[in-house]
Each structure stands twice: as C-alpha cells, then as structure tokens.
Amino acid sequence: MTIQEHPQDTYITLVPHGELDANSSVHLDERIQALIEQGQVNIHIDGADIQYISSAGLGVFVSYLDEVAEQGGKFVLSSLRESVRDVFVILGLDQLDNLIIVERTEDVPAHF
Amino acid sequence: MGPGPVPPQRFSPLLQPRLINAFLLVFALLFWLALLGFHVAESMFTSVFDESVPVDPIWVGGLGYRLVMAGFFVFSTLLVGRLFGHIEKLHVTTVLWRLFITGMAGITLIMLITFVNRATSSWAMHKYLGPVFFALGFLAFTLFFLACVFIFRRFILYPRTKRKIVAWQIFFGMLALGVAFLFFRDGLAITIAYFPFVLLTLFLGANVRWIAYLNFNQKLRTMGLLVMILLVMVTYVIAARNLPGQLGVTPGQSWYLVFLVYVVIFSLTYTVISILVLFFNLPTSSIFEAESFEIASASKISQAIQSNLDFTDIMNTLLEASILAANARAGWVEMLDSETGKAEVKVGKRLGNHEVEQILQGQDLTEKVLRDGKPFLVRNLRKHRAFQAGDTRYRSLVVVPVRSNNQGFGAVFVVNELVNAFEDVTLKSLMTFAEQAGIALENARLIRESIEVERYREQLKIANEVQDQLLPGSLPGDARIEMAAENENAYEVGGDYYDVVQPSPDTYRIAIGDVSGKGTTAAFYMAEIKGIFHALALLDLDVPDFIRTANQALSQCMQKGFFLTMTYLQVDLAQRRVDMIRAGHCPTFLYRAGSREVQRLDDGIPGLGIVRNRRYDQMVGEPVRLQVAPDDFLVLYTDGITEARDQAGEEFGYDRLQEVIFRNRAESAAMIASEVVSSVKNFAHAELHDDYTVLVIKFLPEPSSQASVEVSRS
Numbered sequence: 001m002t003i004q005e006h007p008q009d010t011y012i013t014l015v016p017h018g019e020l021d022a023n024s025s026v027h028l029d030e031r032i033q034a035l036i037e038q039g040q041v042n043i044h045i046d047g048a049d050i051q052y053i054s055s056a057g058l059g060v061f062v063s064y065l066d067e068v069a070e071q072g073g074k075f076v077l078s079s080l081r082e083s084v085r086d087v088f089v090i091l092g093l094d095q096l097d098n099l100i101i102v103e104r105t106e107d108v109p110a111h112f
Numbered sequence: 113m114g115p116g117p118v119p120p121q122r123f124s125p126l127l128q129p130r131l132i133n134a135f136l137l138v139f140a141l142l143f144w145l146a147l148l149g150f151h152v153a154e155s156m157f158t159s160v161f162d163e164s165v166p167v168d169p170i171w172v173g174g175l176g177y178r179l180v181m182a183g184f185f186v187f188s189t190l191l192v193g194r195l196f197g198h199i200e201k202l203h204v205t206t207v208l209w210r211l212f213i214t215g216m217a218g219i220t221l222i223m224l225i226t227f228v229n230r231a232t233s234s235w236a237m238h239k240y241l242g243p244v245f246f247a248l249g250f251l252a253f254t255l256f257f258l259a260c261v262f263i264f265r266r267f268i269l270y271p272r273t274k275r276k277i278v279a280w281q282i283f284f285g286m287l288a289l290g291v292a293f294l295f296f297r298d299g300l301a302i303t304i305a306y307f308p309f310v311l312l313t314l315f316l317g318a319n320v321r322w323i324a325y326l327n328f329n330q331k332l333r334t335m336g337l338l339v340m341i342l343l344v345m346v347t348y349v350i351a352a353r354n355l356p357g358q359l360g361v362t363p364g365q366s367w368y369l370v371f372l373v374y375v376v377i378f379s380l381t382y383t384v385i386s387i388l389v390l391f392f393n394l395p396t397s398s399i400f401e402a403e404s405f406e407i408a409s410a411s412k413i414s415q416a417i418q419s420n421l422d423f424t425d426i427m428n429t430l431l432e433a434s435i436l437a438a439n440a441r442a443g444w445v446e447m448l449d450s451e452t453g454k455a456e457v458k459v460g461k462r463l464g465n466h467e468v469e470q471i472l473q474g475q476d477l478t479e480k481v482l483r484d485g486k487p488f489l490v491r492n493l494r495k496h497r498a499f500q501a502g503d504t505r506y507r508s509l510v511v512v513p514v515r516s517n518n519q520g521f522g523a524v525f526v527v528n529e530l531v532n533a534f535e536d537v538t539l540k541s542l543m544t545f546a547e548q549a550g551i552a553l554e555n556a557r558l559i560r561e562s563i564e565v566e567r568y569r570e571q572l573k574i575a576n577e578v579q580d581q582l583l584p585g586s587l588p589g590d591a592r593i594e595m596a597a598e599n600e601n602a603y604e605v606g607g608d609y610y611d612v613v614q615p616s617p618d619t620y621r622i623a624i625g626d627v628s629g630k631g632t633t634a635a636f637y638m639a640e641i642k643g644i645f646h647a648l649a650l651l652d653l654d655v656p657d658f659i660r661t662a663n664q665a666l667s668q669c670m671q672k673g674f675f676l677t678m679t680y681l682q683v684d685l686a687q688r689r690v691d692m693i694r695a696g697h698c699p700t701f702l703y704r705a706g707s708r709e710v711q712r713l714d715d716g717i718p719g720l721g722i723v724r725n726r727r728y729d730q731m732v733g734e735p736v737r738l739q740v741a742p743d744d745f746l747v748l749y750t751d752g753i754t755e756a757r758d759q760a761g762e763e764f765g766y767d768r769l770q771e772v773i774f775r776n777r778a779e780s781a782a783m784i785a786s787e788v789v790s791s792v793k794n795f796a797h798a799e800l801h802d803d804y805t806v807l808v809i810k811f812l813p814e815p816s817s818q819a820s821v822e823v824s825r826s
Contacts, residue, residue, distance in 0.1 A: 063673030
C-alpha cells in the first residue's frame with residue numbers, strides 16, 4: 001500500500017493505492033494520526049485506487065472520527081468504487097456528519 | 113608392573129590393595145635382609161684385608177647371593193611401582209617435591225652412615241656394622257631410582273598412547289633382562305644390550321608433553337626441583353662409586369649392576385632432558401598460557417551458553433574473560449536497550465559510570481562497532497582526536513562488538529593505563545569471547561521468547577475456553593420456531609458474538625454482533641457485550657431503545673477505535689412479527705416461502721460505539737418490522753462469511769450467499785446453517801482466515817397447518 005499526499009488550500013488529499021486490509025491499513029492509520037497531530041483535520045481521501053477495504057480498514061476511519069470532529073474537521077471520501085462504497089454504507093458510515101462520501105472529486109471542496 | 117586396570121576385587125576393595133602392598137613390602141624386606149645376611153657372613157668369615165678375590169665366591173657374589181639380589185630387585189620394583197605408579201592426577205610440582213624429599217632422606221641416611229663409619233675406629237664396628245650400613249645405603253639407592261623411574265613413567269604417559277605403553281612394556285622387559293644378567297655373565301651380551309636400552313630411553317625421554325601444560329611459574333619451580341633431584345642423583349652415584357667393590361664385583365664382572373645401571377641411566381637422562389626442554393620452553397610459555405587461558409575461557413563461556421539464561425551472568429563472564437585475556441586494568445559491557453535501542457552500561461569492573469563518561473565523552477562506540485562489525489582500538493586516548501579532551505588515567509581502549517548472526521547485542525570495553533597496551537593477538541581472543549557471548553545471548557533470548565510465546569499461548573487457550581462459554585451452548589426453540597448456529601474462530605480468540613434470550617414463551621430476543629477495531633483485544637470485549645445484552649434483553653425495551661441504550665453503554669466501556677456491529681431482533685411468535693435493527697452489521701437475508709424469494713434487508717444505522725453521543729439516538733429510527741409466515745426464515749451472519757476469499761482474492765460476497773440460501777430453502781435451520789458454512793469453505797478452498805458465525809431462524813408451520821400440508825402433499 002502506498003499513499004500519496006497532496007496538500008490543498010483548506011484540506012489535504014490522501015490517495016491510497018491498493019487494498020486496505022488489517023495489515024496495510026496500518027500505514028493509513030499512521031498517516032492520518034500524523035496529520036491530526038499536525039492539526040490537519042480536514043482530510044480528503046481520494047478512493048479511486050482503493051481496490052478493497054476490510055472492516056479493519058474501516059476501523060481506521062472510525063477510530064479518528066471523534067478526534068477529527070472535536071477539532072472541527074471531517075473526512076471526505078470521493079470516487080469510491082462500488083464494492084468499497086458498499087462496505088462503508090453497510091457499517092452506516094454514510095450517515096455520519098463528519099464522514100462524507102461523495103461521488104466525484106470535483107464535489108470535495110464544497111464540503112470543507 | 114603393567115599399567116592395566118586393577119583386577120576385579122571380590123573382597124573388600126579397600127583392604128585388598130593394601131594387602132598386596134604389605135605382601136610386596138614383606139618380601140622386599142626379606143630379600144634385603146637376606147642380602148644383608150650374606151654381607152655379614154662375608155664380613156665374618158673372610159678377612160677384610162684379604163684383597164684376593166676367591167675364584168668361586170661362596171658368600172657375596174655367589175649363586176645364592178645373586179638369587180637373593182634378583183628377588184630384591186623384583187620385589188622392590190613391584191612395590192615401588194605400586195606406590196608411585198598410580199598417581200591419578202598429575203600434579204607435577206607436588207610429585208617432584210615428594211621425590212626430592214625421598215631422595216634427600218636417603219642421602220641423609222648415607223651421609224650419616226659415612227660419618228659414623230669414619231668416626232668409629234673400632235674393628236668390630238667395621239666388621240659387623242659396615243655391612244649393615246652398606247645394605248641400608250644400597251636400599252636407599254635402589255628405591256630412590258626406582259621411584260624416579262615410576263614417576264617419570266607417569267610423566268611420559270601424559271597423555272597415554274598405545275605406542276608409549278608398548279615402549280614401556282619393552283622397557284620393563286629390559287629391566288627384567290638386567291636382572292637376568294645376574295646369572296648370565298656374558299660381558300659382550302651386556303655391552304650389546306646397552307644400545308637398545310639407550311635408544312629406548314631416548315625414545316621415552318622425548319615425551320615431555322606435560323611441560324606444555326605448565327605456566328611460567330610452574331615451569332620455573334619444576335625446573336628448580338628437577339635440578340635439585342639431579343643433584344641428589346649425582347650424589348647417589350658418587351656415593352655408590354665404591355659399590356662394585358662392596359658388592360664383590362671385579363672390573364669386567366659388572367653384570368651384577370646392569371639392572372641398577374639401567375635404572376640410573378634412564379632417570380638421569382629423563383631428568384636432564386626435562387630440564388633442558390623446560391629451559392628452552394620458558395620464553396614461549398606466556399603465549400601458550402594466553403592460549404590455554406583463552407581455551408579455558410571460551411569453554412567457560414560455552415558452558416554459560418548451555419546453562420545460563422541470565423544476561424547479566426553472561427556479560428560478567430565475558431567481561432572477566434576479556435579483562436584477563438587482554439591483561440587490562442578495567443572494563444565494562446554496554447548493551448542495547450531492547451526498547452529504546454540505546455547502548456547502556458550493564459556491568460563494569462574496577463571502574464564506575466563516571467569514569468566511563470570521562471573516557472567516552474558521550475560517544476556511542478557500541479553503535480559504531482556493531483555497525484562496523486569489527487573491534488575498535490585506541491592506542492593512546494591522549495593522542496586520539498576524539499578522546500584527548502577526556503580527563504582519564506586510562507590510555508589504551510579496545511571496544512569489541514557482541515553480536516549474533518541476527519542481531520547486535522552490545523559491546524565489551526577494556527581499558528589500560530599504559531599506552532599501546534593491547535596487541536593484535538589480544539584483539540583476536542577478545543573477538544572469540546565476544547562471539548561466544550553473542551551466541552550465548554542469542555540462545556538466552558530465543559529461550560526467553562519461546563517461554564513468552566508459550567505463556568501467551570496458554571493465556572489464549574484460557575481466553576478461548578472462557579469465550580466458548582460466552583456463546584450459547586444450545587439455542588431455544590419450540591414447535592413454532594427453530595434456531596441453529598454455526599460458529600468458528602480462525603484464531604484462538606474471536607470477535608463474533610451471538611445470543612438468544614426468551615423472556616416470555618412467545619418472545620425471543622436475538623443478537624448477532626462482531627467487535628472490530630485495532631488488534632486482537634477486540635475479542636476481549638465479548639464478555640462485556642454479553643453482559644450488556646443479557647441485562648438489556650431482560651428489560652422490556654423496544655428494539656430502538658435497546659440499540660440506543662446499548663450504544664450508550666458500549667460508548668462508556670469500549671476503548672476509542674473499537675466498535676460493535678450488531679443486528680438485534682425481537683421475535684413475537686403470537687403475532688408472527690419480527691422487529692429488527694441492523695446497526696452496521698451485515699445485512700440479514702430473509703427467505704419468503706410465499707413468494708419463494710430471498711430478500712436482503714439493507715436498512716440500517718451506524719454500528720454501536722461509532723457515534724458516541726446523543727446524535728446517535730436520533731439516527732436510531734423505527735425498526736424494520738416483518739410479518740413472517742411458516743417456512744420463512746432469516747439468515748444472520750458475520751463478515752467472515754461474505755468476506756471469505758478464494759485463492760484469486762475474490763470475496764464470497766452477497767450473491768453467492770443468497771444463492772446458497774435459496775438452494776437450501778426447504779432444509780431445516782441447522783442444515784441451512786451448515787450448508788452455508790460448507791459452501792464458503794469450498795469456495796475458499798482452505799481454512800477460513802476470519803471468524804465466522806451463521807445464525808438461522810426458521811419459522812415452522814403450526815402443528816395443524818403442518819398436518820394440512822402433509823395431507824395436501826400426499
């Protein structure tokens with residue numbers, strides 16, 4: 001799993017490549033934790049290249065939801081492939097205020 | 113007197129050797145007394161002043177005299193062989209000291225005799241005591257040289273080899289020949305026999321391996337003792353220069369003495385050879401000493417490898433050996449801390465942390481030598497750029513890495529006040545020690561780890577047993593409802609949970625859930641979840657309130673990052689109604705017997721513990737309300753089923769699950785559950801890597817309507 005990082009004006013974009021399972025999600029976890037420690041709590045995940053996500057991969061987002069919300073930030077996920085999106089939806093993560101799933105990357109700035 | 117093993121002892125093992133010694137002593141003494149008798153008789157019956165030698169001697173020199181002499185030689189050899197031939201552990205200086213004392217005692221005796229002999233002018237005294245004095249001197253002479261032979265034999269047989277033992281058998285054969293010459297007075301044969309004897313003596317004399325095992329001091333002392341013993345030998349020989357005359361031997365009749373001459377030649381030769389070898393070996397002894405010390409230390413460390421799990425013991429052994437081998441003043445061992453990875457002084461000898469600080473001035477040499485993989489040597493700390501600022505009395509420093517093949521452990525440091533105190537040879541032995549210690553530490557670490565793993569496994573086993581008890585052993589049911597579950601944990605402790613309570617005859621409350629989050633500790637929340645489920649399920653909460661309360665409870669007790677997906681349902685059999693809320697859990701499948709279709713019930717809210725505030729209460733809306741008919745059934749499961757992957761990495765997924773459910777729609781709840789599991793296993797072609805649970809709830813026809821179905825079928 002590789003993760004690219006593209007800072008934007010009001011948020012930061014992470015582009016994870018590959019599968020987010022119990023092992024590989026550790027990298028994403030570390031990256032997000034580092035961002036939050038730096039005070040960067042507006043995090044955009046460009047999910048176009050996430051091929052798969054397991055419940056452990058979801059755990060990464062869940063574990064930072066509160067922290068991000070407390071500091072007034074949020075996660076915005078875009079361009080998720082259907083199978084990945086389904087996983088988020090089944091856990092009910094599409095119903096949250098501080099985790100927003102959008103179809104297209106162009107829609108992302110409007111949410112920050 | 114062979115070196116063979118002691119014969120089997122049928123009697124008291126303590127007594128018998130002593131009995132043999134006593135027997136030999138008595139016979140040797142008897143022969144000696146007989147010898148003395150001959151001399152006294154000679155003295156009494158022949159004139160001392162008569163210089164002519166009888167053609168056919170009757171007393172001294174006669175056949176009887178020679179027989180007695182032979183007996184004396186044989187028995188005293190056997191006796192001395194028994195007394196001196198079985199030294200178990202060769203302690204060179206002690207043995208030689210005893211030999212010297214024995215020799216000195218004999219010399220004192222001889223000198224006393226000589227003194228008394230000269231002091232007395234009485235003729236009678238000479239006539240009667242003279243033979244006695246002579247015989248005593250002869251006894252001392254014989255026994256001393258025999259003792260030399262047997263003690264040197266022990267030296268030569270260090271270590272024993274077959275060839276040396278054969279040489280000794282020949283040697284004793286020659287001694288026997290020496291005795292035999294008493295009776296075969298052939299001057300030519302005697303002269304010829306000296307050649308093989310001298311060769312044999314030289315061959316045996318070349319065996320001085322014992323010298324190599326002495327250190328410098330021992331060599332000096334041994335040399336001194338041997339020189340003194342040599343002086344004693346010479347004294348004996350000088351004192352015995354009159355012996356042939358006294359034994360009644362004329363020149364050309366020296367065959368009497370062949371035995372003694374053999375013994376003397378051998379003893380003198382071996383003593384001289386030993387002294388010379390010792391002398392020329394003195395300068396090399398320090399090298400050998402260092403090497404043998406190294407061997408001893410290496411084996412000491414090796415022993416620590418096999419027996420010791422204690423890091424500190426291994427480090428102490430290493431430090432001690434290194435200081436001694438390097439002839440260093442002081443030293444210490446630094447080890448990398450297992451957590452921080454920083455080098456720390458663990459053991460020190462003859463210097464404190466403050467001095468270490470003065471020498472190193474904050475430099476991490478452990479890291480350096482571990483990285484370089486070779487020792488680091490400073491010949492003069494004062495002149496070295498990196499160290500000259502330090503205020504220390506030490507001048508030389510060696511740092512040697514301690515590592516195994518896999519891992520660096522630390523380094524051993526030794527210092528000396530002298531400039532350039534450590535040689536390359538020293539470095540080599542220090543590296544040998546460090547290598548051994550590295551292996552020892554590696555072994556200790558591996559053993560520790562395996563103990564740790566074993567303990568961990570034991571704990572998991574206990575956790576597994578506890579968890580098994582957390583899941584229901586059997587599920588309730590009656591004529592109207594049938595429930596079955598299949599559950600397996602991929603590891604010892606899983607995170608899947610399901611449970612059923614029946615608060616009233618018509619009501620069942622059922623939950624299936626899966627704890628997610630970082631690490632395996634998720635599984636340990638199961639007990640809490642069970643507690644919450646049982647507490648809340650017995651209250652008359654409706655389904656939404658159950659979920660709200662459970663979320664509050666779990667938000668309190670679950671660590672951040674953990675969450676529980678759960679589907680909770682309440683079955684009301686009287687009204688054939690099911691209320692259900694899916695909180696982040698896998699969607700339930702419902703088979704409708706009426707329409708013969710499988711539905712996936714997707715409606716749901718986030719899992720428990722994800723939103724840990726009142727906002728969640730608002731998200732919990734009305735439950736999904738199902739009106740169920742006979743032969744309808746629900747399939748609840750965990751993600752271990754749908755996320756099971758085949759070798760290509762493809763997931764089992766919802767479609768396959770739906771298909772399996774449909775195919776088995778006519779089966780019992782238990783059969784449906786087990787069919788689901790076996791199709792997942794077939795799909796994955798192997799053991800599943802995740803925990804899985806399948807729970808099937810099937811509604812049965814009323815007894816009356818079942819009868820009507822049977823009627824209609826027939």
